[in-house]
Amino acid sequence: MxxxxxxxxxxxxxxxxxxxxxxxxxxxxxxxxxxxxxxxxxxSVPESGYRLSQPPAIYLETENIASEIISAEELARAMPFIKIVSSEAEAQVRVFIKRESREDKQIFLLHLQGLKELAGESDELKFELPLSASSPEIQKELLSVLRGSLMRFVGQSAISRRLQIKFLETVKPTAVADPWNFWTFNLNLSSFLNGEKSYNARNLFGSFSASRITPEWKIRLSLGGSWAESKYQYDSRVIRSTYEAENFQALIVRSINEHWSVGAYFTTMSSTYENVKLSLAPAPAIEFNLFPYSESTRRQLRFLYRLSFNAVSYREETIYLRTRENLWRQSLTAALELKRRWGTVSLSVQGSNYFHDWRQNRLTLSGEISLRLFKGLSFSLNGDYSRIHDQISLPRRGASLEEVILRRRQIETAYNYYFYISLNYTFGSILSKIVNPRFGEGGGFSIFISM
Missing domain, CATH: 1.20.5 (Single alpha-helices involved in coiled-coils or other helix-helix interfaces)
Structure with missing residues (x-):
């Protein structure tokens, strides 16, 4: 069916x-x-509120801070959540740190400025440390403050999701005692020997210096001496040449306020080159700075007046028929120094004369320019020019041909000058600080032209 x-x-x-x-x-x-x-x-974190998908690019610039305390390499090691760049053009955050000294403390000023995607974000901070703080102590405090201040910029990046914040209990600071009372000393002894079949030279140098620098006082003492002997042989002729010089210099300065300082120099010297057997020259001085001294790491315009008394005895009779004399001399120096992100400019002019004859005078112009043109490229230029009409110690007998050629005696001149120019370009990694001693420092080549 x-x-x-x-x-x-x-x-x-x-x-x-x-x-x-x-x-x-x-x-x-x-x-x-x-x-x-x-x-x-x-x-896709950046699409949900973050401005940056990568760690923020940081450009670091410092003023009056040693590189062993803070540097781009140190920041990269201490803060892996940021990226260090070598120029402001690449940066998303510019970090500027300046150190100033006031009274018995040092002040650190931090300015953070957002760029590009982070434009509009900025911060300014300040903290203080005693003048006796060591470099490791300064570095630890500086990194701690900088790490916290950078969080507002790191928080705009997706990498902030991988950060953890910890709270450390406050530890009371302890005073650091300086057993040297701010004194620093330096002792140097050196010798140089050079020779071949027809020539040999011996040189001996020695120096000792001591300094104590605080916001109220500046004391510098130095003692030095040098001796040199050269022997040249040409056929049967032998030429011997010797030179010696000794000097002691002292400077003491007392701060009055943010614009005025008073102090004194004391110099004693002896030199075969300058025909001086013994010279003693105390010199009181006063200085005015148009800008506050606290801004000296950024700008200065100083006027220094110096009045000196010189009791001098000569090795040989001078062109003015003198073997000893007492002289009064004055000098005025104007010095301008500007430090900016793009470089440094320094200019100075100094005029001096003897009171017994104002025609015995000298005028010196000095200048230095150092520019950061763009990423990695820097340009430096410095020089000095003097108009000379004060060579009162020239020996009456003049100088022999050997002394002139070997520069063992000062000779009459109306001027002297020097000039230096440099163009430097650096590129590549700014984080490569690896030390590899293999094969020493050899390798590469250089070209040097002298005229």
Missing amino acids: RRKVNFKDMREKRCSGNSYYLLFSVLILFFFLSRLSLLAQTT
Whole structure:
């Protein structure tokens, strides 16, 4: 018996089953799409509020701070959540740190400026340390302050999700006693020997210096001496040449206020080159700075007046028929120094004369310019020029040909000068400080032209 198939019912059941299957598929697809959307929102952090997808690029600039205390390399080691760049043009944050000395403390000023994507974000901070603080102590405090101040910029980067913040309990600082009372000393002894078949030279140098510098007082003492002997042989002729000089210099300065200082120099010297057997020269001085001394790391315009008395005896009779004399002399110096992000400019002019004859005078112009032209390229220029009309110690007998050629005697001149120019370009990694002593320091080449 054949069964009658109702195709209409089968089509309705099949359509009903397909509807359930379609609904179930849509639900599964919706579930996966929602998970993918959530995953996309999690991994694409910058699209959900962060300005930067990478660590912020930091350009560091310092003023009056030694490189062993803070440098780009040290920042890169201490803060792996930032990126150090070598020029401001590449940076998203410029960090400027300046050190100033006042009274018995040193002040550190920090200025952070957002650039490019972080434009509009900025911060300024200041903290103080005693003058006796050591370099490691300064570095530790500086990195701690800088790490906290950079958080406002790091927080704009997706890398901030990987940072953890810890709170350290306050530790009371302890006073650091300086057993040297701010005195520093330096002792140097050196000798140089050089020779060949027809020539030999011997040189001996020695010096001792002591200094004590605080915001109120500046004391510098130095003692030095040098001796040199040379022997030249040409055929049967032998030429011997000797030179010796000794000197002692002292300077003491007392701060009055932010613009005025008073002090005194004392110099004693002896020199075969200058025909001076013994010279004693005390000199009181006074200085005015147009800008506050606290801004000296940024700008200075100083005027220094110096009045000296010189009791001098000569090795040989001078061109003025003198073997000893007492002289009064004055000098005035104006010095300008500007330090900016683009470089440094220094200019000075000094005039001096003897009171017994104002025609015995000297005028000296000095200048130095150091410019950072752009990333890695720097330009330096410095020089000195003097108009000379005060050579009162020249020996009456003059100088022999050997003394002139070997520069063992001062000779008459109306001027002297020097000039120096330098162009330097550095590129590559600023973080490469690896030391590898293999094969010494050899390698590479250089070209030097002298005229």
